Amino acid sequence: MNQILIDRFQLPKEAKEVFLTRVKINREFIKTIPGFLSDEIYLCEKNNNILIVTVAKWKDQISLQNAKALVISEYQNQNFDMPQFLALNSIQIEREIFQNLESIE
Template identity: 45%
Template sequence: MYNKKAHNGQVNFIDKFFVPAAAVNEFQERVHINRNFIKTLPGFIEDAAYEYHDSEGNLILVTVALWQNSEALNNAKEAVQAEYKKQGFDAQAMFKRLNITIDRGIYTQSQN
């Protein structure tokens, strides 16, 4: 369960995916692979995934990964890209082929 707030330089990397119903199974397999991989990387603290399916069976998935600091996150991004290259996986091509959209950002906790 995700229950930690970012503090002392920690950062949350948040993705929101819209996945058409026909692409859900293939996408979820890839998410599983990615989440397992990032958990092995230095500076990873924890992650969580939140999902719902709309009335047409499309998946809306939000993932949140808490990292020790921006440097750890940047190193993780490089490690993920290297792993993709090793696997021959092209995330952008997959998203385009399956009509998946993504909203991605690094978030800090609001002070309000």
């Protein structure tokens, strides 16, 4: 059953460029992971904040779990600290995993 990882980010306008640069790096990496099906990104500017939603679709739960482990390993290789990056740039994140209802019988 497909797994859909949806991240919702809220950030100040000042963090937009550095954030989008990081998202590009992440998106390019996850596309190389087995089980990756597709991804999308949405942006909405509201007041002095930016809302960004990323959606990554994975073949199944095992593919998603494998991807999480590989992303953590890649972050370590890059000396990238996600919690520190988010805090430094005043970025808030909400993350949920969804299943496509069309897949549920």
